[in-house]
Amino acid sequence: MLEELLNLIRTGGVFDIGLLAKKLNSSEQMVRTMIDHLQQMGLIQAYQPGHAVCAQCNLGGNCYSCNKGDLTGNVRLFEVKLLR
Amino acid sequence: MNACHSANPSETSYSLSASHKFPVIALAGQPNMGKSTIFNLLTGLNQHVGNWPGKTVERREGCFTLDGTTYNLIDLPGTYSLTANSPEEEIAREYVLREKPDVVIVVISAANLERSLYLVSEIVHLPVPVVVALNMVDVAEHEGMKVDAAGLSAALNLPVVPVIATKAIGVRELIRTAAQVIQDGAPLVPNKPDIRQDVAQAIQAVEALIRPYVPADYPADWVALKLLEGDTAISRMMKELLPPETWETVHLILRQNDDAMVVLASGRYNWINSIVRSVVERPKIGQISLTERLDRYATHPLWGVFVLLGVLGLVFFFTYTIGAPLQAWLNTAVVNRLADTAGILLASSPAWLRSLVVDGVIGGVGMVITFLPILVIFFASFGFLEDIGYMARAAYVMDNIMHLMGLHGKSFLPLFLGFGCNVPAIMGTRVIDSRSARILTILIAPLIPCTARMAVIAFLAPAFFGNRAFWVSWGMILFAVLVLVIVGMLLNRLVFKGERSAFIMEMPLYHIPNLRTIGLLVWQHTIAFLKKAGTIILIVSAVIWALSYFPQGELNSSYLALIGKWIAPVGSWMGLDWRLTVALLSSFPAKENAIATLGVLVGSGAEAGLANLLAATYSTATALSFMVVTLFFIPCLATVAVIRQETASWKWTALSVGMFLVMSIGVGTVVYQIAARL
Numbered sequence: 001m002l003e004e005l006l007n008l009i010r011t012g013g014v015f016d017i018g019l020l021a022k023k024l025n026s027s028e029q030m031v032r033t034m035i036d037h038l039q040q041m042g043l044i045q046a047y048q049p050g051h052a053v054c055a056q057c058n059l060g061g062n063c064y065s066c067n068k069g070d071l072t073g074n075v076r077l078f079e080v081k082l083l084r
Numbered sequence: 085m086n087a088c089h090s091a092n093p094s095e096t097s098y099s100l101s102a103s104h105k106f107p108v109i110a111l112a113g114q115p116n117m118g119k120s121t122i123f124n125l126l127t128g129l130n131q132h133v134g135n136w137p138g139k140t141v142e143r144r145e146g147c148f149t150l151d152g153t154t155y156n157l158i159d160l161p162g163t164y165s166l167t168a169n170s171p172e173e174e175i176a177r178e179y180v181l182r183e184k185p186d187v188v189i190v191v192i193s194a195a196n197l198e199r200s201l202y203l204v205s206e207i208v209h210l211p212v213p214v215v216v217a218l219n220m221v222d223v224a225e226h227e228g229m230k231v232d233a234a235g236l237s238a239a240l241n242l243p244v245v246p247v248i249a250t251k252a253i254g255v256r257e258l259i260r261t262a263a264q265v266i267q268d269g270a271p272l273v274p275n276k277p278d279i280r281q282d283v284a285q286a287i288q289a290v291e292a293l294i295r296p297y298v299p300a301d302y303p304a305d306w307v308a309l310k311l312l313e314g315d316t317a318i319s320r321m322m323k324e325l326l327p328p329e330t331w332e333t334v335h336l337i338l339r340q341n342d343d344a345m346v347v348l349a350s351g352r353y354n355w356i357n358s359i360v361r362s363v364v365e366r367p368k369i370g371q372i373s374l375t376e377r378l379d380r381y382a383t384h385p386l387w388g389v390f391v392l393l394g395v396l397g398l399v400f401f402f403t404y405t406i407g408a409p410l411q412a413w414l415n416t417a418v419v420n421r422l423a424d425t426a427g428i429l430l431a432s433s434p435a436w437l438r439s440l441v442v443d444g445v446i447g448g449v450g451m452v453i454t455f456l457p458i459l460v461i462f463f464a465s466f467g468f469l470e471d472i473g474y475m476a477r478a479a480y481v482m483d484n485i486m487h488l489m490g491l492h493g494k495s496f497l498p499l500f501l502g503f504g505c506n507v508p509a510i511m512g513t514r515v516i517d518s519r520s521a522r523i524l525t526i527l528i529a530p531l532i533p534c535t536a537r538m539a540v541i542a543f544l545a546p547a548f549f550g551n552r553a554f555w556v557s558w559g560m561i562l563f564a565v566l567v568l569v570i571v572g573m574l575l576n577r578l579v580f581k582g583e584r585s586a587f588i589m590e591m592p593l594y595h596i597p598n599l600r601t602i603g604l605l606v607w608q609h610t611i612a613f614l615k616k617a618g619t620i621i622l623i624v625s626a627v628i629w630a631l632s633y634f635p636q637g638e639l640n641s642s643y644l645a646l647i648g649k650w651i652a653p654v655g656s657w658m659g660l661d662w663r664l665t666v667a668l669l670s671s672f673p674a675k676e677n678a679i680a681t682l683g684v685l686v687g688s689g690a691e692a693g694l695a696n697l698l699a700a701t702y703s704t705a706t707a708l709s710f711m712v713v714t715l716f717f718i719p720c721l722a723t724v725a726v727i728r729q730e731t732a733s734w735k736w737t738a739l740s741v742g743m744f745l746v747m748s749i750g751v752g753t754v755v756y757q758i759a760a761r762l
Binding site for chain 1: 346
């Protein structure tokens with residue numbers, strides 16, 4: 001199943017966890033678990049623009065994007081590191 | 085459960101030393117599965133807390149008596165797996181392998197079987213009797229899930245006891261089941277995950293090579309499996325134990341099967357998935373179902389685009405139906421009256437001072453402040469869309485389109501961040517490893533219409549186009565996105581050369597918006613906007629006024645007119661007179677300055693109001709051209725500063741500014757020339 005997930009994301013693009021769960025005929029919980037596993041393996045990396053970017057920004061995190069909660073709160077974003 | 089003597093654990097070994105005369109139960113589990121709750125419940129005050137030998141990881145052990153038998157209980161550190169990724173994981177597996185407890189109770193969460201069964205999938209490979217404590221049954225039920233404990237037991241071929249540790253429900257039954265396993269003596273044969281044929285053969289080959297050298301405490305097949313998984317501690321141990329030529333052969337097999345780590349984990353997840361599917365019944369009601377239903381359209385590759393267009397249209401609709409009349413009222417009732425009052429109060433003052441206050445400050449800053457209702461509605465609309473969970477989907481749908489067109493996936497981040505402000509969009513390009521790809525993404529990021537530019541468009545559209553404003557502003561955003569896609573496609577072809585990249589995102593569930601959150605967002609932005617109006621916009625307004633007043637106190641012979649007329653030929657290609665051209669230039673420090681400058685130069689104090697004056701003064705072709713040029717003009721000063729910071733190059737910064745200048749003039753000219761002929 002982890003291999004199937006990797007094969008899916010290796011095609012490139014942005015993938016929603018819900019959609020991945022459907023394609024893998026599994027649950028979102030399972031996909032989340034596998035994503036955490038891939039993160040531990042170093043194959044993907046969590047991306048938190050709110051923390052990483054806004055803190056160093058000239059605007060001091062006062063812009064519209066940095067203020068919106070979705071960026072750091074509700075949306076988890078992962079960058080896939082290895083696309084073979 | 086009676087109290088019993090608590091043994092003092094050895095400081096040098098994993099064993100329980102003196103207390104090992106009692107049956108030993110080890111509690112294993114991932115963090116936050118309720119393991120410690122069970123431990124505390126059973127041992128009460130009869131527990132000892134120390135450190136594991138040579139580690140700073142807490143070691144907790146104790147004893148308890150149930151049904152006349154005393155047991156030693158050891159609380160193993162919380163571990164996600166048995167691969168030595170952390171000291172906790174190494175301690176847990178070393179304890180189980182070397183001390184061989186009489187039974188291991190693996191505590192799993194009924195509310196998150198997918199995650200917690202992974203440890204079970206590993207522990208079943210160890211030569212130790214296992215009992216599964218299915219904890220948090222109440223949490224699972226509260227979430228509408230039903231977990232079939234008997235089915236789980238059959239699937240695992242292990243005893244499974246439902247438990248609610250926080251309420252002490254099922255704990256006695258759990259210990260009695262463990263006691264039964266200890267008493268029966270015969271080890272159970274749990275079901276194990278399948279291993280892909282080629283990897284299974286590799287494990288056998290490695291096992292055959294290492295068997296004579298594997299320490300007695302370790303099962304050779306498990307050591308072979310861990311070697312293929314790339315377990316560093318086991319690899320280090322076997323490298324020391326094996327003769328160099330055997331290690332070379334083993335190492336060759338490992339290299340030939342470098343994907344075994346993923347294959348083995350994949351097999352475990354297949355095993356977990358099939359178990360979960362057979363024993364867990366999930367609800368199909370409420371929020372999740374609503375999200376799924378809405379997302380059938382909102383994230384659909386085709387319908388999602390129409391939903392996005394509809395949503396953007398609605399934002400503009402609300403902005404124009406509510407914001408524009410309020411803006412007009414503010415202009416008439418506040419700005420004009422203020423200008424009249426200031427004119428009366430300063431009647432005896434020097435003409436330049438009166439003009440500075442009335443035309444410069446009130447005409448510029450005042451005009452921008454009338455802009456506030458439009459901005460408030462804009463921020464409230466986007467805050468609402470974010471809070472209900474839609475904005476992440478909007479970015480996802482946009483990326484789908486771009487991906488279909490072959491755009492590089494890493495453009496997603498700037499896109500995701502850029503709708504708010506181009507500054508974080510440019511900072512977001514840090515995820516791109518290649519410098520050339522990163523620089524080119526930085527160059528295109530300001531093409532994404534930020535809220536400041538969209539708000540300026542939202543102000544200008546009704547001023548120029550009246551009832552048609554909705555369609556015009558909608559078309560503007562579409563046009564900006566189209567240009568972004570075209571540039572992105574060129575970028576992909578020329579720079580990224582088809583290289584693929586991927587992101588995984590977890591979108592929030594749709595939910596009822598929190599009015600306080602939205603209110604706070606609107607409040608923060610209103611304050612920030614007013615601060616901007618009181619500082620940068622005030623300064624620019626004063627400078628524009630001074631340049632438009634001196635030397636003779638008359639606009640047409642002013643320094644600004646001189647400058648404006650000097651650059652007017654370029655503006656004339658786009659159908660812009662010198663005042664519109666100057667308004668464009670003044671938008672460099674902050675986009676909103678375009679409005680302030682028009683207020684100063686065209687005149688907001690007039691009874692007709694700026695909107696009516698603009699509509700009466702300029703043709704449709706000029707208006708369209710001005711809006712398009714505004715959309716593609718040089719990014720604001722903050723964005724240019726961050727481009728310099730991120731590229732660490734004045735050359736690239738200058739190129740970016742030059743590119744947008746040329747692009748805006750080019751697009752503006754084309755739009756004007758076409759519109760003028762229609």
